[in-house]
Amino acid sequence: MKLSNGLALNAHPSGRHFLQIPGPTNVPDRILRAMDYPTIDHRGPEFGRLGGSVLRGLREIFRTRAPVVIYPASGTGAWEAALVNTLSPGDTVLMCETGHFATLWKKMAERLGLVVEFVAGDWRHAADPATIERMLVDDAQRRYRAVCVVHNETATGVTSDVAAIRRAIDAAGHPALLLVDTISSLGSVDYRHDEWGVDVTVAGSQKGLMLPPGLSFNAVSAKALEASRQAKLPRSYWDWHDHIAANERGYFPYTPATNLLYGLHEAIAMLLEEGLANVFARHERHAAAARAAVRGWGLEILCADPQRYSPALTAVLMPEGHSADAFRKVALERFNLSLGQGLSKVADKVFRIGHLGDFNDLTLMATLSGIEMSLGLAGVPHRAGGVQAAMESLVASGAGD
Numbered sequence: 001m002k003l004s005n006g007l008a009l010n011a012h013p014s015g016r017h018f019l020q021i022p023g024p025t026n027v028p029d030r031i032l033r034a035m036d037y038p039t040i041d042h043r044g045p046e047f048g049r050l051g052g053s054v055l056r057g058l059r060e061i062f063r064t065r066a067p068v069v070i071y072p073a074s075g076t077g078a079w080e081a082a083l084v085n086t087l088s089p090g091d092t093v094l095m096c097e098t099g100h101f102a103t104l105w106k107k108m109a110e111r112l113g114l115v116v117e118f119v120a121g122d123w124r125h126a127a128d129p130a131t132i133e134r135m136l137v138d139d140a141q142r143r144y145r146a147v148c149v150v151h152n153e154t155a156t157g158v159t160s161d162v163a164a165i166r167r168a169i170d171a172a173g174h175p176a177l178l179l180v181d182t183i184s185s186l187g188s189v190d191y192r193h194d195e196w197g198v199d200v201t202v203a204g205s206q207k208g209l210m211l212p213p214g215l216s217f218n219a220v221s222a223k224a225l226e227a228s229r230q231a232k233l234p235r236s237y238w239d240w241h242d243h244i245a246a247n248e249r250g251y252f253p254y255t256p257a258t259n260l261l262y263g264l265h266e267a268i269a270m271l272l273e274e275g276l277a278n279v280f281a282r283h284e285r286h287a288a289a290a291r292a293a294v295r296g297w298g299l300e301i302l303c304a305d306p307q308r309y310s311p312a313l314t315a316v317l318m319p320e321g322h323s324a325d326a327f328r329k330v331a332l333e334r335f336n337l338s339l340g341q342g343l344s345k346v347a348d349k350v351f352r353i354g355h356l357g358d359f360n361d362l363t364l365m366a367t368l369s370g371i372e373m374s375l376g377l378a379g380v381p382h383r384a385g386g387v388q389a390a391m392e393s394l395v396a397s398g399a400g401d
């Protein structure tokens, strides 16, 4: 595609680009079509019906009866909203170093004037419920106001067990709020806001929801809403109460991202038509086949705990002395295939295969074929047979949809 200013966005002449990074994910045609309507008056009656419908539908996706607030912002905005609505300057929060995104959320909390106790991690394991329980039991003063966890660490392909973390907080009898980032899990990994007693769920549009970037969400428990009445961190744009009041009639406190909401309406319909249980099973099945390929190549999966493998993405360690970025360059230039890069601590050491969102057996097989060919072209030592192993896994695990 060439823009009027001469900038070439895509030098590849034919075929579709394979966007197999772990988000933004491929936007299905059905959603693209749905967004291709004229923008309407965001204070008019038609908009109220659209707003009401997406706000109701979102509750099913988050599995909650609580309000879900929608921001015209990327996921980072919803992270900030979760913190500034519930906490006060100087409050202490417990966070777990699962990877790059947990580290960014921690930095944000510190910038906002919170004190963070960061449980160190090796970027290969999930947040540990036993450690959280011990720290909460030891917290006789009840200093921790919140426990903040990234459900699916997009940088590492490790999924933490939110239900177990809830049980740990309950076992310690601690009143801390539970704040969970589901930016790369909502709509692709089983998640239950109410059942797991989460106080604020943070999510974004551009991954499991199959939308372009630009929307983010906070699902808000009654306890979190109560905490927000005392919370003193400065906030205006992010304030939940303005949203919840306007949302009652399907409207927003400021100009909403109308066309993204058209897309969200369609995304919710698609997820509910497929059935959330089927959506999650589909992701598990593709993840298992992707891992079969990685093992077939003789490469190492970054996640060191098989119980906590991510259904949404797989991060793969490069053999010592080989550059993940040089390999990804070959995949992009030769096969028009984008793979996720390693972030911060694991930069150039891993590549990430996104297998989430609008994705089927052949999307996976094409992606894995591109990887196997690129490993060869880039001179990365590996065994042949990863693609074959993935095919066998898919055939053995039943229907493709």
Ligand SMILES: Cc1ncc(COP(=O)(O)O)c(C=O)c1O
Pocket: 023, 074, 075, 076, 077, 101, 150, 152, 153, 154, 155, 181, 182, 183, 184, 204, 213
């Ligand atoms: C788990 C997680 N949290 C937070 C973010 C930040 O979201 P955004 O880049 O949309 O601001 C991302 C982005 O990929 C993410 O994967």
